[in-house]
Amino acid sequence: MKKRKGLVIVNTGEGKGKTTAALGVLFRAWGQGFQICVIQFIKAETGRWGEVKAAEKLNIEWYKTGAGFAQTPEEKAEAAAKSREAWGLAQKKIIAGGFDLVILDEFTYPLHYGWLSVEEVLTWLRENKPPDLHLLITGRDAPQALIDYADTVTEMRNIKHAFERGVKAQSGIDF
Protein backbone atom coordinates (compact mmCIF):
# COMPACT_ATOMS: atom_id res chain seq x y z
CA MET A 1 0.00 0.00 0.00
CA LYS A 2 1.28 3.45 -0.90
CA LYS A 3 2.42 5.85 1.78
CA ARG A 4 -0.54 7.84 2.93
CA LYS A 5 -1.78 10.28 5.52
CA GLY A 6 -3.98 8.54 8.07
CA LEU A 7 -6.98 10.82 8.54
CA VAL A 8 -8.93 11.45 11.72
CA ILE A 9 -12.57 11.82 10.68
CA VAL A 10 -15.47 12.82 12.94
CA ASN A 11 -19.17 12.44 12.00
CA THR A 12 -21.25 14.43 14.43
CA GLY A 13 -24.45 16.49 14.68
CA GLU A 14 -28.02 16.02 15.82
CA GLY A 15 -29.19 14.28 12.66
CA LYS A 16 -29.51 10.62 11.83
CA GLY A 17 -26.81 9.29 9.54
CA LYS A 18 -23.56 9.54 11.49
CA THR A 19 -23.08 5.78 11.76
CA THR A 20 -24.56 5.31 8.29
CA ALA A 21 -21.95 7.61 6.77
CA ALA A 22 -19.23 5.72 8.64
CA LEU A 23 -20.54 2.50 7.07
CA GLY A 24 -20.20 4.15 3.68
CA VAL A 25 -16.52 4.83 4.35
CA LEU A 26 -16.19 1.23 5.51
CA PHE A 27 -17.78 -0.02 2.27
CA ARG A 28 -15.43 2.08 0.16
CA ALA A 29 -12.41 1.05 2.25
CA TRP A 30 -13.38 -2.62 2.00
CA GLY A 31 -13.56 -2.23 -1.78
CA GLN A 32 -9.97 -0.95 -1.74
CA GLY A 33 -8.85 -4.01 0.19
CA PHE A 34 -8.43 -2.31 3.57
CA GLN A 35 -8.29 -4.18 6.85
CA ILE A 36 -11.04 -2.71 9.00
CA CYS A 37 -11.96 -2.87 12.67
CA VAL A 38 -15.22 -1.45 14.07
CA ILE A 39 -15.83 -0.91 17.78
CA GLN A 40 -19.34 0.18 18.78
CA PHE A 41 -19.35 1.94 22.13
CA ILE A 42 -23.02 2.30 22.93
CA LYS A 43 -25.15 -0.03 20.90
CA ALA A 44 -26.25 -3.16 22.73
CA GLU A 45 -24.48 -6.45 22.13
CA THR A 46 -27.64 -8.19 21.00
CA GLY A 47 -28.32 -6.23 17.83
CA ARG A 48 -29.00 -8.03 14.57
CA TRP A 49 -28.59 -5.11 12.25
CA GLY A 50 -27.88 -5.15 8.56
CA GLU A 51 -24.42 -3.72 9.12
CA VAL A 52 -23.51 -6.47 11.60
CA LYS A 53 -24.75 -9.17 9.23
CA ALA A 54 -22.83 -7.59 6.35
CA ALA A 55 -19.65 -7.32 8.42
CA GLU A 56 -19.89 -11.01 9.35
CA LYS A 57 -20.21 -12.00 5.70
CA LEU A 58 -17.22 -9.84 4.75
CA ASN A 59 -14.92 -10.85 7.64
CA ILE A 60 -14.70 -7.35 9.06
CA GLU A 61 -13.71 -7.27 12.74
CA TRP A 62 -16.68 -5.89 14.65
CA TYR A 63 -17.12 -5.44 18.41
CA LYS A 64 -20.34 -4.43 20.12
CA THR A 65 -19.22 -3.39 23.57
CA GLY A 66 -21.86 -1.01 24.85
CA ALA A 67 -24.51 -1.08 27.47
CA GLY A 68 -27.16 0.78 25.51
CA PHE A 69 -28.20 4.28 26.51
CA ALA A 70 -28.10 4.63 30.29
CA GLN A 71 -30.87 6.11 32.46
CA THR A 72 -30.47 5.03 36.11
CA PRO A 73 -27.28 5.56 38.18
CA GLU A 74 -26.61 1.80 38.04
CA GLU A 75 -26.97 1.76 34.27
CA LYS A 76 -24.69 4.77 34.01
CA ALA A 77 -22.02 3.14 36.17
CA GLU A 78 -22.21 0.03 34.02
CA ALA A 79 -22.05 2.06 30.81
CA ALA A 80 -19.03 3.97 32.15
CA ALA A 81 -17.23 0.73 33.03
CA LYS A 82 -18.06 -0.81 29.66
CA SER A 83 -16.88 2.28 27.80
CA ARG A 84 -13.52 2.14 29.62
CA GLU A 85 -13.17 -1.53 28.67
CA ALA A 86 -14.09 -0.67 25.08
CA TRP A 87 -11.50 2.12 24.98
CA GLY A 88 -8.89 -0.41 26.17
CA LEU A 89 -9.89 -2.65 23.28
CA ALA A 90 -9.72 0.30 20.87
CA GLN A 91 -6.22 1.18 22.07
CA LYS A 92 -5.08 -2.39 21.39
CA LYS A 93 -6.55 -2.39 17.88
CA ILE A 94 -5.12 1.05 17.06
CA ILE A 95 -1.56 0.06 17.97
CA ALA A 96 -1.88 -3.50 16.64
CA GLY A 97 -0.57 -2.41 13.24
CA GLY A 98 -2.72 -4.68 11.09
CA PHE A 99 -5.55 -2.26 10.36
CA ASP A 100 -5.95 0.45 7.74
CA LEU A 101 -9.17 1.86 9.20
CA VAL A 102 -10.49 1.77 12.77
CA ILE A 103 -14.04 3.02 13.39
CA LEU A 104 -15.05 4.02 16.93
CA ASP A 105 -18.83 4.23 16.65
CA GLU A 106 -20.59 6.51 19.17
CA PHE A 107 -17.28 7.17 20.86
CA THR A 108 -18.28 10.78 21.57
CA TYR A 109 -20.80 9.66 24.22
CA PRO A 110 -18.30 8.39 26.82
CA LEU A 111 -16.28 11.56 26.17
CA HIS A 112 -19.32 13.83 26.46
CA TYR A 113 -20.51 12.15 29.68
CA GLY A 114 -17.04 12.23 31.22
CA TRP A 115 -16.70 8.44 31.43
CA LEU A 116 -13.43 8.89 29.57
CA SER A 117 -11.19 11.95 29.83
CA VAL A 118 -11.03 13.82 26.51
CA GLU A 119 -7.56 15.07 27.36
CA GLU A 120 -6.22 11.61 28.19
CA VAL A 121 -7.75 10.07 25.08
CA LEU A 122 -6.35 12.77 22.76
CA THR A 123 -2.92 12.69 24.41
CA TRP A 124 -2.83 8.93 23.93
CA LEU A 125 -3.93 9.21 20.28
CA ARG A 126 -1.34 11.92 19.52
CA GLU A 127 1.40 9.69 20.92
CA ASN A 128 0.23 6.29 19.70
CA LYS A 129 -1.93 6.42 16.57
CA PRO A 130 0.12 5.12 13.64
CA PRO A 131 0.52 7.99 11.11
CA ASP A 132 -0.96 5.95 8.26
CA LEU A 133 -3.99 4.63 10.18
CA HIS A 134 -7.37 6.17 9.34
CA LEU A 135 -9.50 6.72 12.43
CA LEU A 136 -13.23 7.46 12.16
CA ILE A 137 -15.24 8.56 15.19
CA THR A 138 -19.03 9.04 15.28
CA GLY A 139 -21.55 10.44 17.73
CA ARG A 140 -23.32 13.66 18.63
CA ASP A 141 -21.85 16.32 20.95
CA ALA A 142 -18.27 15.84 19.78
CA PRO A 143 -16.04 17.74 22.26
CA GLN A 144 -14.32 20.80 20.78
CA ALA A 145 -10.86 19.37 21.52
CA LEU A 146 -11.72 16.32 19.39
CA ILE A 147 -12.93 18.58 16.56
CA ASP A 148 -9.67 20.52 16.80
CA TYR A 149 -7.68 17.27 16.61
CA ALA A 150 -9.61 15.86 13.63
CA ASP A 151 -8.71 16.38 9.97
CA THR A 152 -12.27 16.16 8.68
CA VAL A 153 -15.49 16.87 10.57
CA THR A 154 -18.95 16.51 9.06
CA GLU A 155 -22.16 17.54 10.78
CA MET A 156 -25.37 15.71 9.89
CA ARG A 157 -28.56 17.78 10.14
CA ASN A 158 -32.07 16.44 9.75
CA ILE A 159 -34.13 18.54 7.39
CA LYS A 160 -36.98 16.06 7.84
CA HIS A 161 -37.21 12.47 8.95
CA ALA A 162 -39.82 9.79 8.37
CA PHE A 163 -39.71 8.96 12.13
CA GLU A 164 -41.26 12.36 12.85
CA ARG A 165 -44.38 11.34 10.97
CA GLY A 166 -44.76 8.00 12.67
CA VAL A 167 -43.05 5.84 10.06
CA LYS A 168 -41.35 2.98 11.89
CA ALA A 169 -37.64 2.26 11.53
CA GLN A 170 -37.22 0.21 8.36
CA SER A 171 -35.09 -2.93 8.12
CA GLY A 172 -32.20 -2.47 5.71
CA ILE A 173 -32.44 1.33 5.88
CA ASP A 174 -32.43 2.34 9.55
CA PHE A 175 -30.81 -0.79 10.97
Add this chain to the structure above:
Amino acid sequence: MKKRKGLVIVNTGEGKGKTTAALGVLFRAWGQGFQICVIQFIKAETGRWGEVKAAEKLNIEWYKTGAGFAQTPEEKAEAAAKSREAWGLAQKKIIAGGFDLVILDEFTYPLHYGWLSVEEVLTWLRENKPPDLHLLITGRDAPQALIDYADTVTEMRNIKHAFERGVKAQSGIDF
Protein backbone atom coordinates in the same frame (compact mmCIF):
# COMPACT_ATOMS: atom_id res chain seq x y z
CA MET B 1 -39.99 -9.89 3.11
CA LYS B 2 -42.47 -8.20 5.44
CA LYS B 3 -44.75 -5.49 4.18
CA ARG B 4 -42.98 -2.20 4.49
CA LYS B 5 -43.13 1.46 3.62
CA GLY B 6 -40.70 2.27 0.82
CA LEU B 7 -38.93 5.44 1.88
CA VAL B 8 -37.77 8.28 -0.31
CA ILE B 9 -34.49 9.50 1.19
CA VAL B 10 -32.51 12.56 0.08
CA ASN B 11 -28.90 13.29 1.12
CA THR B 12 -28.07 16.87 0.26
CA GLY B 13 -26.04 19.88 1.45
CA GLU B 14 -22.73 21.50 0.64
CA GLY B 15 -20.62 19.05 2.62
CA LYS B 16 -18.76 15.95 1.56
CA GLY B 17 -20.41 12.70 2.56
CA LYS B 18 -23.68 12.55 0.62
CA THR B 19 -22.63 9.62 -1.53
CA THR B 20 -20.70 8.13 1.37
CA ALA B 21 -23.82 8.08 3.54
CA ALA B 22 -25.76 6.47 0.68
CA LEU B 23 -23.09 3.74 0.57
CA GLY B 24 -23.68 3.18 4.28
CA VAL B 25 -27.37 2.56 3.62
CA LEU B 26 -26.35 0.25 0.79
CA PHE B 27 -24.03 -1.69 3.13
CA ARG B 28 -26.78 -2.07 5.73
CA ALA B 29 -29.35 -3.04 3.07
CA TRP B 30 -26.97 -5.59 1.57
CA GLY B 31 -26.54 -7.10 5.03
CA GLN B 32 -30.32 -7.53 5.23
CA GLY B 33 -30.35 -9.37 1.91
CA PHE B 34 -31.77 -6.54 -0.19
CA GLN B 35 -31.54 -6.42 -3.97
CA ILE B 36 -29.86 -3.11 -4.77
CA CYS B 37 -29.36 -1.03 -7.90
CA VAL B 38 -27.13 2.06 -8.03
CA ILE B 39 -27.21 4.57 -10.88
CA GLN B 40 -24.58 7.30 -10.79
CA PHE B 41 -25.64 10.33 -12.79
CA ILE B 42 -22.53 12.49 -12.90
CA LYS B 43 -19.43 10.53 -12.07
CA ALA B 44 -17.38 9.47 -15.06
CA GLU B 45 -17.59 5.94 -16.38
CA THR B 46 -13.90 5.32 -15.92
CA GLY B 47 -13.73 5.49 -12.14
CA ARG B 48 -12.03 2.76 -10.14
CA TRP B 49 -13.31 3.72 -6.76
CA GLY B 50 -13.53 1.56 -3.69
CA GLU B 51 -17.31 1.54 -3.86
CA VAL B 52 -17.30 0.30 -7.46
CA LYS B 53 -14.83 -2.45 -6.62
CA ALA B 54 -16.88 -3.45 -3.58
CA ALA B 55 -20.12 -3.48 -5.59
CA GLU B 56 -18.51 -5.76 -8.19
CA LYS B 57 -17.42 -8.21 -5.51
CA LEU B 58 -20.90 -8.21 -3.96
CA ASN B 59 -22.91 -8.48 -7.20
CA ILE B 60 -24.66 -5.17 -6.72
CA GLU B 61 -26.01 -3.68 -9.96
CA TRP B 62 -24.07 -0.49 -10.58
CA TYR B 63 -24.29 1.91 -13.51
CA LYS B 64 -21.96 4.84 -14.13
CA THR B 65 -23.79 6.90 -16.69
CA GLY B 66 -22.49 10.42 -16.31
CA ALA B 67 -20.33 12.73 -18.29
CA GLY B 68 -18.46 14.25 -15.38
CA PHE B 69 -19.02 17.85 -14.38
CA ALA B 70 -19.68 19.95 -17.47
CA GLN B 71 -17.97 23.27 -18.29
CA THR B 72 -18.28 24.10 -22.00
CA PRO B 73 -21.62 24.30 -23.89
CA GLU B 74 -20.72 21.07 -25.72
CA GLU B 75 -19.97 19.28 -22.46
CA LYS B 76 -23.21 20.56 -21.01
CA ALA B 77 -25.24 19.35 -23.99
CA GLU B 78 -23.58 15.95 -23.66
CA ALA B 79 -24.18 15.85 -19.90
CA ALA B 80 -27.84 16.76 -20.44
CA ALA B 81 -28.28 14.00 -23.02
CA LYS B 82 -26.54 11.45 -20.78
CA SER B 83 -28.64 12.43 -17.80
CA ARG B 84 -31.84 11.89 -19.80
CA GLU B 85 -30.58 8.45 -20.87
CA ALA B 86 -29.69 7.69 -17.25
CA TRP B 87 -33.15 8.74 -16.07
CA GLY B 88 -34.65 6.34 -18.64
CA LEU B 89 -32.51 3.57 -17.16
CA ALA B 90 -33.58 4.57 -13.64
CA GLN B 91 -37.24 4.44 -14.64
CA LYS B 92 -36.76 0.89 -15.95
CA LYS B 93 -35.05 -0.23 -12.77
CA ILE B 94 -37.64 1.41 -10.52
CA ILE B 95 -40.59 -0.31 -12.20
CA ALA B 96 -38.72 -3.60 -12.79
CA GLY B 97 -39.98 -4.96 -9.47
CA GLY B 98 -36.86 -6.93 -8.50
CA PHE B 99 -35.18 -4.28 -6.35
CA ASP B 100 -35.61 -3.35 -2.69
CA LEU B 101 -33.41 -0.25 -2.89
CA VAL B 102 -32.57 1.99 -5.85
CA ILE B 103 -29.92 4.68 -5.35
CA LEU B 104 -29.80 7.63 -7.78
CA ASP B 105 -26.42 9.16 -6.99
CA GLU B 106 -26.00 12.87 -7.85
CA PHE B 107 -29.47 12.90 -9.34
CA THR B 108 -30.11 16.42 -8.04
CA TYR B 109 -27.66 17.88 -10.57
CA PRO B 110 -29.71 17.22 -13.73
CA LEU B 111 -32.75 18.50 -11.82
CA HIS B 112 -30.94 21.61 -10.61
CA TYR B 113 -29.53 22.41 -14.06
CA GLY B 114 -32.89 21.85 -15.75
CA TRP B 115 -31.70 18.90 -17.86
CA LEU B 116 -34.65 17.01 -16.41
CA SER B 117 -37.94 18.58 -15.37
CA VAL B 118 -38.46 18.31 -11.61
CA GLU B 119 -42.22 18.30 -12.11
CA GLU B 120 -42.13 15.51 -14.69
CA VAL B 121 -39.77 13.40 -12.62
CA LEU B 122 -41.87 13.74 -9.45
CA THR B 123 -45.14 13.13 -11.29
CA TRP B 124 -43.65 9.98 -12.77
CA LEU B 125 -42.35 8.80 -9.37
CA ARG B 126 -45.70 9.47 -7.66
CA GLU B 127 -47.47 7.35 -10.29
CA ASN B 128 -44.92 4.59 -10.80
CA LYS B 129 -42.63 4.02 -7.80
CA PRO B 130 -43.65 0.73 -6.15
CA PRO B 131 -44.90 1.53 -2.61
CA ASP B 132 -42.41 -0.86 -0.99
CA LEU B 133 -39.35 0.30 -2.95
CA HIS B 134 -36.80 2.41 -1.06
CA LEU B 135 -35.42 5.23 -3.22
CA LEU B 136 -32.31 7.15 -2.19
CA ILE B 137 -31.24 10.33 -4.02
CA THR B 138 -28.01 12.24 -3.42
CA GLY B 139 -26.58 15.58 -4.53
CA ARG B 140 -26.37 19.20 -3.51
CA ASP B 141 -29.02 21.81 -4.33
CA ALA B 142 -31.96 19.40 -3.99
CA PRO B 143 -35.03 21.22 -5.41
CA GLN B 144 -37.65 22.14 -2.80
CA ALA B 145 -40.29 20.02 -4.56
CA LEU B 146 -38.05 16.96 -4.15
CA ILE B 147 -37.53 17.77 -0.46
CA ASP B 148 -41.31 18.07 -0.07
CA TYR B 149 -41.80 14.69 -1.75
CA ALA B 150 -39.13 12.90 0.34
CA ASP B 151 -39.73 11.10 3.62
CA THR B 152 -36.27 11.71 5.04
CA VAL B 153 -33.85 14.50 4.14
CA THR B 154 -30.39 14.86 5.65
CA GLU B 155 -28.10 17.80 5.07
CA MET B 156 -24.34 17.25 5.29
CA ARG B 157 -22.31 20.23 6.46
CA ASN B 158 -18.53 20.42 6.54
CA ILE B 159 -17.22 21.69 9.84
CA LYS B 160 -13.72 21.17 8.53
CA HIS B 161 -12.19 19.06 5.81
CA ALA B 162 -8.67 17.77 5.24
CA PHE B 163 -8.87 18.96 1.60
CA GLU B 164 -8.90 22.54 2.85
CA ARG B 165 -5.45 22.07 4.32
CA GLY B 166 -3.96 20.52 1.21
CA VAL B 167 -4.35 16.86 2.19
CA LYS B 168 -4.96 14.89 -0.99
CA ALA B 169 -7.99 12.65 -1.45
CA GLN B 170 -7.20 9.34 0.21
CA SER B 171 -7.83 5.94 -1.39
CA GLY B 172 -10.36 3.94 0.60
CA ILE B 173 -11.69 7.05 2.34
CA ASP B 174 -12.55 9.63 -0.30
CA PHE B 175 -12.91 7.26 -3.25
